Amino acid sequence: xxxxxxxxxxxxxxxxxxxxxxxxxxxxxxxxxxxxxxxxxxxxxxxxxxxxxxxxxxxxxxxxxxxxxxxxxxxxxxxxxxxxxxxxxxxxxxxxxxxxxxxxxxxxxxxxxxxxxxxxxxxxxxxxxxxxxxxxxxxxxxxxxxxxxxxxxxxxxxxxxxxxxxxxxxxxxxxxxxxxxxxxxxxxxxxxxxxxxxxxxxxxxxxxxxxxxxxxxxxxxxxxxxxxxxxxxxxxxxxxxxxxxxxxxxxxxxxxxxxxxxxxxxxxxxxxxxxxxxxxxxxxxxxxxxxxxxxxxxxxxxxxxxxxxxxxxxxxxxxxxxxxxxxxxxxxxxxxxxxxxxxxxxxxxxxxxxxxxxxxxxxxxxxxxxxxxxxxxxxxxxxxxxxxxxxxxxxxxxxxxxxxxxxxxxxxxxxxxxxxxxxxxxxxxxxxxxxxxxxxxxxxxxxxxxxxxxxxxxxxxxxxxxxxxxxxxxxxxxxxxxxxxxxxxxxxxxxxxxxxxxxxxxxxxxxxxxxxxxxxxxxxxxxxxxxxxxxxxxxxxxxxxxxxxxxxxxxxxxxxxxxxxxxxxxxxxxxxxxxxxxxxxxxxxxxxxxxxxxxxxxxxxxxxxxxxxxxxxxxxxxxxxxxxxxxxxxxxxxxxxxxxx
Amino acid sequence: xxxxxxxxxxxxxxxxxxxxxxxxxxxxxxxxxxxxxxxxxxxxxxxxxxxxxxxxxxxxxxxxxxxxxxxxxxxxxxxxxxxxxxxxxxxxxxxxxxxxxxxxxxxxxxxxxxxxxxxxxxxxxxxxxxxxxxxxxxxxxxxxxxxxxxxxxxxxxxxxxxxxxxxxxxxxxxxxxxxxxxxxxxxxxxxxxxxxxxxxxxxxxxxxxxxxxxxxxxxxxxxxxxxxxxxxxxxxxxxxxxxxxxxxxxxxxxxxxxxxxxxxxxxxxxxxxxxxxxxxxxxxxxxxxxxxxxxxxxxxxxxxxxxxxxxxx
Numbered sequence: 013x014x015x016x017x018x019x020x021x022x023x024x025x026x027x028x029x030x031x032x033x034x035x036x037x038x039x040x041x042x043x044x045x046x047x048x049x050x051x052x053x054x055x056x057x058x059x060x061x062x063x064x065x066x067x068x069x070x071x072x073x074x075x076x077x078x079x080x081x082x083x084x085x086x087x088x089x090x091x092x093x094x095x096x097x098x099x100x101x102x103x104x105x106x107x108x109x110x111x112x113x114x115x116x117x118x119x120x121x122x123x124x125x126x127x128x129x130x131x132x133x134x135x136x137x138x139x140x141x142x143x144x145x146x147x148x149x150x151x152x153x154x155x156x157x158x159x160x161x162x163x164x165x166x167x168x169x170x171x172x173x174x175x176x177x178x179x180x181x182x183x184x185x186x187x188x189x190x191x192x193x194x195x196x197x198x199x200x201x202x203x204x205x206x207x208x209x210x211x212x213x214x215x216x217x218x219x220x221x222x223x224x225x226x227x228x229x230x231x232x233x234x235x236x237x238x239x240x241x242x243x244x245x246x247x248x249x250x251x252x253x254x255x256x257x258x259x260x261x262x263x264x265x266x267x268x269x270x271x272x273x274x275x276x277x278x279x280x281x282x283x284x285x286x287x288x289x290x291x292x293x294x295x296x297x298x299x300x301x302x303x304x305x306x307x308x309x310x311x312x313x314x315x316x317x318x319x320x321x322x323x324x325x326x327x328x329x330x331x332x333x334x335x336x337x338x339x340x341x342x343x344x345x346x347x348x349x350x351x352x353x354x355x356x357x358x359x360x361x362x363x364x365x366x367x368x369x370x371x372x373x374x375x376x377x378x379x380x381x382x383x384x385x386x387x388x389x390x391x392x393x394x395x396x397x398x399x400x401x402x403x404x405x406x407x408x409x410x411x412x413x414x415x416x417x418x419x420x421x422x423x424x425x426x427x428x429x430x431x432x433x434x435x436x437x438x439x440x441x442x443x444x445x446x447x448x449x450x451x452x453x454x455x456x457x458x459x460x461x462x463x464x465x466x467x468x469x470x471x472x473x474x475x476x477x478x479x480x481x482x483x484x485x486x487x488x489x490x491x492x493x494x495x496x497x498x499x500x501x502x503x504x505x506x507x508x509x510x511x512x513x514x515x516x517x518x519x520x521x522x523x524x525x526x527x528x529x530x531x532x533x534x535x536x537x538x539x540x541x542x543x544x545x546x547x548x549x550x551x552x553x554x555x556x557x558x559x560x561x562x563x564x565x566x567x568x569x570x571x572x573x574x575x576x577x578x579x580x581x582x583x584x585x586x587x588x589x590x591x592x593x594x595x596x597x598x599x600x601x602x603x604x605x606x607x608x609x610x611x612x613x614x615x616x617x618x619x620x621x622x623x624x625x626x627x628x629x630x631x632x633x634x635x636x637x638x639x640x641x642x643x644x645x646x647x648x649x650x651x652x653x654x655x656x657x
Numbered sequence: 658x659x660x661x662x663x664x665x666x667x668x669x670x671x672x673x674x675x676x677x678x679x680x681x682x683x684x685x686x687x688x689x690x691x692x693x694x695x696x697x698x699x700x701x702x703x704x705x706x707x708x709x710x711x712x713x714x715x716x717x718x719x720x721x722x723x724x725x726x727x728x729x730x731x732x733x734x735x736x737x738x739x740x741x742x743x744x745x746x747x748x749x750x751x752x753x754x755x756x757x758x759x760x761x762x763x764x765x766x767x768x769x770x771x772x773x774x775x776x777x778x779x780x781x782x783x784x785x786x787x788x789x790x791x792x793x794x795x796x797x798x799x800x801x802x803x804x805x806x807x808x809x810x811x812x813x814x815x816x817x818x819x820x821x822x823x824x825x826x827x828x829x830x831x832x833x834x835x836x837x838x839x840x841x842x843x844x845x846x847x848x849x850x851x852x853x854x855x856x857x858x859x860x861x862x863x864x865x866x867x868x869x870x871x872x873x874x875x876x877x878x879x880x881x882x883x884x885x886x887x888x889x890x891x892x893x894x895x896x897x898x899x900x901x902x903x904x905x906x907x908x909x910x911x912x913x914x915x916x917x918x919x920x921x922x923x924x925x926x927x928x929x930x931x932x933x934x935x936x937x938x939x940x941x942x943x944x945x946x947x948x949x950x951x952x953x954x955x956x957x958x959x960x961x962x963x964x965x966x967x968x969x970x
Contacts, residue, residue, distance in 0.1 A: 161842060199805065199807070201807060203761045605866070
């Protein structure tokens with residue numbers, strides 16, 4: 013077999029179903045899952061679910077974003093219409109109803125309830141429209157298959173997360189109806205072979221079941237709940253009465269790790285030490301990967317520190333519609349993660365790298381926290397609605413994050429000067445970088461802030477004109493922390509809001525902003541210099557047949573578990589032991605899906621089950637049994653580990 | 658939009674008898690007269706959205722130095738028709754549609770997918786974990802869901818498990834053994850029909866597990882496995898310029914390298930590609946003949962081709 017490098021797309025778990033609110037009070041039921049491919053949604057149902065999600069980010073509703081869902085060109089492939097409004101046009105004709113104008117009027121009037129009613133109805137009628145289309149094509153085997161599958165893609169907005177959880181019996185009956193409908197349209201085969209006949213009676217029976225349910229439940233208004241943090245909307249069938257609304261996330265969300273995965277460099281490892289020999293750091297590493305330290309919805313979604321800061325760096329793929337203004341960004345003080353910390357401003361920021369964190373204080377894009385410990389506490393409690401962490405947890409997290417190193421760069425000496433390997437162009441660029449310009453902040457140079465001898469940062473905040481969002485001409489709200497330029501090649505896009513895509517864009521922007529009047533050659537040289545100092549010898553994790561995605565996860569999780577044996581069980585520290593097990597046991601199970609051979613998953617499950625047994629023993633206060641079970645766990649890890657890839 | 662125009666051309670196809678090689682294919686100079694056209698088939702992976710196909714097109718344009726465009730076909734028949742009439746040059750499909758495309762329009766396989774480190778995979782029979790069904794014999798008089806009739810791992814190979822066990826003859830209507838047979842439209846849909854209690858068993862690709870939630874995984878088990886199936890592949894139309902085929906092949910193989918692997922998510926997410934030849938699909942061809950998808954003389958022709966290649970070697 014040929015030499016194949018295995019794709020480095022690490023799956024993280026996704027908690028697909030929890031509960032954020034009931035009619036009165038808050039109840040939380042969490043079900044966990046690995047990330048599985050999102051089932052296809054039709055553009056109409058995708059726009060509907062995302063828009064409903066945006067409504068729930070109130071009280072300040074982003075109506076511009078909602079309008080875009082319906083009027084902008086769709087991004088999905090394979091459709092003949094250009095916008096969602098256009099997709100609704102033929103549906104109006106078939107059912108002789110107005111769908112587009114009520115939606116447009118609701119947006120214009122910023123009437124959330126009217127908008128939700130109109131779009132819920134439109135989604136139901138769109139489902140029925142494609143079923144009607146299918147019905148007209150039953151004379152030819154397979155001709156209606158695409159229509160039925162399209163109808164199901166529209167219906168999924170109701171069925172997938174909502175009917176399934178609040179009306180399971182109906183969900184089952186509807187599921188059987190969809191199976192019968194798919195089967196009833198037959199198949200055209202290929203070249204005359206493999207064709208199957210249509211079954212019109214079976215089709216009509218299924219159609220009646222599906223249409224009756226849709227008309228009863230989704231065409232006479234939508235389900236709205238008043239809560240302490242504003243109105244909440246969800247596609248709940250009207251006939252079910254008071255229900256618990258499931259936690260749901262919008263289509264198009266991406267919590268997968270960045271691909272390629274950044275390579276983590278921990279200082280103690282670089283110096284030859286093992287993480288398991290530094291329990292505080294090992295526990296901090298576990299917490300960095302734990303959704304348990306956050307509150308809902310982040311916790312139920314499986315969001316962790318490392319979801320955004322993959323392997324201490326960034327995650328260019330991270331995206332939650334309505335929360336991220338672009339991939340690799342998030343509004344962490346908006347309505348979604350913690351409504352009580354909603355600053356009412358849609359200020360989604362580019363995710364910053366944490367490489368070299370011990371050198372890059374203060375923290376936050378505007379440098380609002382001098383203390384990494386205080387910054388971390390703010391993230392846990394305020395941004396992500398977690399409970400107050402223990403002193404030990406904060407100590408551990410900080411100890412771990414302070415080990416994040418920059419990736420070495422053979423073109424750069426530690427004092428910030430170029431090595432002999434640098435190109436002539438980079439050497440010329442270095443001169444420009446250190447040249448002071450009268451037009452640049454009253455005689456400064458690039459190096460004034462990005463100080464070469466100090467990790468290309470200065471620990472200060474400056475208003476360089478990268479934002480024009482002033483509340484007063486002399487206000488101080490657009491000062492941002494000077495970012496390091498080390499390893500900057502891999503952290504695109506750039507600026508606090510990720511508004512510039514490339515380093516070339518950044519150099520061109522600064523040339524214009526500060527009237528540097530650089531020639532084309534000088535611009536090229538300056539870009540070359542920044543690219544050279546921002547490089548890394550090994551920026552990304554390289555996977556192969558030995559270093560597989562699963563083995564990386566296995567090594568991490570088994571290292572995390574060592575603190576059970578070295579610290580928590582001997583010290584009878586139930587709280588931190590259970591937090592650890594609640595984090596890693598589900599992670600073992602989720603990461604099993606990354607095995608090269610999934611049939612080996614039982615070994616991983618057995619390890620996870622053993623951890624759960626330890627938890628039970630700890631909960632019962634039987635520390636002797638917990639120690640015995642931990643010994644058994646270690647034996648399993650030793651036996652199974654070498655077999656797993 | 659270009660896409661809809663293209664689909665318009667494809668929508669009328671799929672009818673038996675219309676699949677044929679166009680006579681003017683030789684006149685088309687790809688890259689000059691029109692772009693290199695890639696055609697994707699949603700049914701190849703109905704559980705997943707087709708990604709942004711412009712990503713892979715842009716990559717290929719950079720590597721090949723000619724315009725490249727991607728299109729989505731309605732189904733296998735439309736894609737094969739497009740290869741036959743030279744409106745498309747490259748497609749991505751499974752072994753069964755490939756051997757049929759090879760016979761119908763002379764398409765040639767150039768690359769096979771590597772998935773989880775393997776160039777082969779299996780079809781399996783899934784049942785509920787707590788079901789009383791232990792063997793395939795227990796499925797007599799029970800219901801089963803398959804994915805799609807034009808699917809090797811979602812129909813023919815799982816069905817062949819029953820034939821090899823002597824429970825069915827290849828020419829039998831499967832309903833003579835099962836109480837009812839459904840085509841659910843995809844692997845995931847077939848297995849979910851089991852989980853939801855609609856049917857007693859499902860025949861599906863082994864990797865359907867990757868599309869299921871963990872709690873669903875705990876609800877099913879598999880009781881039988883098919884013969885190995887060669888992986889899904891990349892095929893080119895008959896008559897496509899050989900130099901272009903080679904350049905395209907090299908560009909796709911370059912996706913195996915770490916810095917390009919992220920692009921694999923836009924072509925159905927394999928681990929990578931390896932070169933394969935048509936004879937790797939002889940097993941699929943035999944099954945296709947056994948179940949009436951191809952005429953028997955196809956096997957004779959394939960054997961002759963293999964013998965010629967051996968002689969050439």
